[in-house]
Amino acid sequence: MRIGELSARTGASPRSLRYYEQQGLLTSERQPNGYREYAPNAVAMVETIRSLLDIGLPTALVKDVLPCTVGERSESACPGLLEQIAALRDDVRLRAERLTTIEASLTTYLRANA
Template identity: 55%
Template sequence: MRIGELSRATGVSTRSLRYYEQQGILTSERRANGYRDYGPGAPEVVFRIRALLAIGLPTDRIRDILPCEGAAGRQPEACSTLLANIREIRDSVSAQAAELSRTSDALTHYLSENFA
C-alpha cells in the first residue's frame, strides 16, 4: 500500500505518516521508483500510534511501546520495565491533576468569599 492509500485508510495526513517514519515508529519498504510501500498491518500500527499520541505519550516512548505489544497482542511480561515507567508517568499525571483540582477549588473559594 502506498502512502496516499495509507493516508486515506487511516485519515492521517501523509506528512504525519512521513514524520512517524522519521521517528522510527512506522516502517515502509522503498520500491525501485522511490515510492514507499507499507505492509498490510500498517493501518493498525497507525491507529495504535494515534491512540498513544492522544494519551500524551511522546514518539520516543511510543517507539519503545509498539514492540512490547507485539503482533500477537499485548505481551506485558516482555516489557515490565517499560510498563513500570508508564505507571510512573500515570501516577505523576494523577498527582498533577489532583494539585490542579486543589488550586481550582481554592480559587473558586477565594472568588466566592471576596467577589460574590
C-alpha cells in the first residue's frame, strides 16, 4: 500500500509516516517511480507506534519495544526493556497524581469563589 492509503487507514499524516521511517520505526520499499510501498502489516505497526508514542515513550525506546509488541517477541529482545518501561510508567503515575492534586485545588478554589 502507498503512503496515502496508509495515512488514510491509520490517521497518521504522511509527514508522520516519513518521520517514523527516518527514526527506523517503519520501513517501506521504494518503487521505480519513487513511491513508497508499505507491507500489509504496516497498519498494525503504525497503530502500535502511535500508541507507544501516546503513552510517552520516546522514539528511541519505541524502536526497541516495537519488536516485542509486533513481530519477533523473542525473550532475548524484550526483558532489558522492562526496567525502562517500568520507570516511564512510574513517572506517568507521579505526573498523574500531581495533576489530580492540582485539579482538586482548582476545583476547591472555584467552588469557594463561585
